Amino acid sequence: MSLAATRRAVDVDQGAIAAWIAAAILAAPVIAVLSSLFAPYxxxxxxxxxxxxxxxxxxxxxxxxxxxxxxxxxxxxxxxxxxxxxxxxxxxxxxxxxxxxxxxxxxxxxxxxxxxxxxxxxxxxxxxxxxxxxxxxxxxxxxxxxxxxxxxxxxxxxxxxxxxxxxxxxxxxxxxxxxxxxxxxxxxxxxxxxxxxxxxxxxxxxxxxxxxxxxxxxxxxxxxxxxxxxxxxxxxxxxxxxxxxxxxxxxxxxxxxxxxxxxxxxxxxxxxxxxxxxxxxxxxxxxxxxxxxxxxxxxxxxxxASATHWPAALRGLSEALSNSVAIAGAGGALTIALALALAYAERTSKSPVASAAARLATLGYAIPGAVIAIGILTVLSFAGGVSVAGPAALLYAYAARFLTAGHGAIAGGLAQIDRGFDAAAKTLGASPARTLAEIHAPMMRRSIFAAATIVFVDIVKELPATLILRDFNFETLATRVYRLAGDERLAEAAPNALLLIALGALPIALLSGLFDGAGAKRAASSGGADA
The missing domain is CATH 1.10.3720.10 (MetI-like)
Structure with a gap:
């Protein structure tokens, strides 16, 4: 076998192995939940x-x-x-x-x-x-x-x-x-x-x-x-x-x-x-x-959201907002990084193993957040760390739950890029990581931005997984609204709820403008060519 062929085989194996490691980690909560069916009742x-x-x-x-x-x-x-x-x-x-x-x-x-x-x-x-x-x-x-x-x-x-x-x-x-x-x-x-x-x-x-x-x-x-x-x-x-x-x-x-x-x-x-x-x-x-x-x-x-209720409503609002933005930003970054790695492993690996791993890893969007959360607690209990809840457990849950949304958008963006760019980069000696960073990522920035926006907003709105896995003193906009509305204090919950709706409207407005703008540019260039 030639050196080039050996190098290609190693690259394929590395991509498939990395995809399967990510899939095993992300699918572990579901596997743990299903294994409980065989435990004593x-x-x-x-x-x-x-x-x-x-x-x-x-x-x-x-x-x-x-x-x-x-x-x-x-x-x-x-x-x-x-x-x-x-x-x-x-x-x-x-x-x-x-x-x-x-x-x-x-x-x-x-x-x-x-x-x-x-x-x-x-x-x-x-x-x-x-x-x-x-x-x-x-x-x-x-x-x-x-x-x-x-x-x-x-x-x-x-x-x-x-x-x-x-x-x-x-x-x-x-x-x-x-x-x-x-x-x-x-x-x-x-x-x-x-x-x-x-x-x-x-x-x-x-x-x-x-x-x-x-x-x-x-x-x-x-x-x-x-x-x-x-x-x-x-x-x-x-x-x-x-x-x-x-x-x-x-x-x-x-x-x-x-x-x-x-x-x-x-x-x-x-x-x-x-x-x-x-x-x-x-x-x-x-x-x-x-x-x-x-x-x-x-x-x-x-x-x-009347003025008379604002003093009570604003207590804790800034903390809930900062917690929501921080955890959603971190969760979105982790999810998009995993989605990029999986999608790129599928693209570079000729083996169906990487595609199978990606399908396994992206089951989470069809699985309720409560199932993911309980599965993560079960995984932690197997590892002897059931008390390890909080931000780390939340990030794990968000990545497992929302990877599908990020992977779908990014895989779709990658599919639009001609594989000739990959071949040209490989001929020039560029590594897969460099090819992704310098060629693919700039070409699919719209897809990455769309995926990141969707995942960010999904995390901000997620309720059951956050309720189960958060620390007791960790409040997000979603959990704060849930607690206040459950106590029939909707007036105090109103500012938090309005922020949630505004954040929820963000991907609709941004993506509409983003892709309308892209469509307008394509139409303009097409019209110029026709002229």
């Missing part, structure tokens, strides 16, 4: 299963099904209208429909509970109670429907022109073509969006806890917080993981036999102009969800 878990186990299971299932159906219907319906039709305020609706992602679902829950409470603005209308299963479905559907909207809209935009034109040629009316051709052809994307809604619902802790809905996520936290029994919490967390895994299996089964690709044509095609009552109904359908899921909760929380 103690008195605590037997008591929990006998008394509230059925409630936890049925509550999780009913909530996930209800939110998946409602959120999927709203998201897919809005995506169809925005992608296929022209109606008043369509462009505003296309942007506004994403805004509920800026507000954590538990903030929407706090706002509506206050709005319809005995002293709320709607109390005179005698509204029905909202702190129940139906109310949780309502709130979570408003907060999570954008997942179905974004995936469905992307699929419809890619396929609408070709399929609708083909149907029009055959004399089919537009809506029949949309329902009979476009929606089935986009089923993989729709299934992915609905599955993501259901996984996020199963993982949701704040809304379920505040509205009194018994779910597995709530059960994991209460079992650990009330009994301090790590084995029992791990065994309950394993049930929550298996539920999330079942959703993934069902979603992938829905894709089987269906190609995610479809004939495509350049351009989005002409939209169908709606007029009169149809146009008004389309505008209302697309603007009502962001109104209910973002504007009204934001206004309700802002109204609570």
């Amino acid at each position: 103690g008195e605590t878990i037997r008591h929990v299963l006998a008394s509230v186990g059925a409630d936890y299971a049925s509550g999780t299932l009913l909530l996930a099904l209800g939110v998946g159906a409602a959120g999927g219907a709203v998201g897919v319906g809005a995506a169809l209208l925005v992608a296929l039709c022209e109606f008043p305020l369509r462009r505003l609706a296309a942007f506004a429909l994403v805004l509920p992602l800026a507000a954590p679902a538990y903030l929407i829950a706090y706002a509506y509970a206050d709005l319809v409470g005995p002293f709320g603005a709607l109390a005179a209308l005698d509204p029905p109670p909202i702190r129940n299963l139906a109310g949780a479905v309502f709130v979570l559907a408003l907060g999570l429907y954008p997942y179905a909207y974004l995936t469905a809209r992307a699929a419809f935009a890619a396929r609408s022109a070709s399929l609708i034109e083909a149907a029009r040629t055959l004399g089919a009316p537009p809506w029949r073509a949309a329902l009979m051709l476009l929606a089935p052809a986009s089923r993989p994307a729709i299934a992915a969006g609905v599955a993501l809604i259901m996984m996020e619902t199963a993982a949701e802790f704040g809304v379920a806890d505040y509205f009194g809905v018994p779910t597995l996520s709530v059960g994991v936290f209460r079992t650990w917080n009330s009994f301090g029994d790590l084995a029992a919490a791990s065994q309950l967390a394993a049930g929550l993981f298996l539920f999330a895994a079942l959703l993934i299996v069902i979603e992938r089964a829905g894709r089987r036999g269906r190609s995610s690709e479809a004939p495509r044509v350049s351009g989005s095609g002409a939209r169908f102009r709606l007029e009169g009552p149809r146009a008004a109904a389309a505008s209302l359908f697309c603007l009502l969800p962001p109104l209910l899921g973002f504007a009204i909760p934001l206004a309700t929380i802002a109204a609570k």
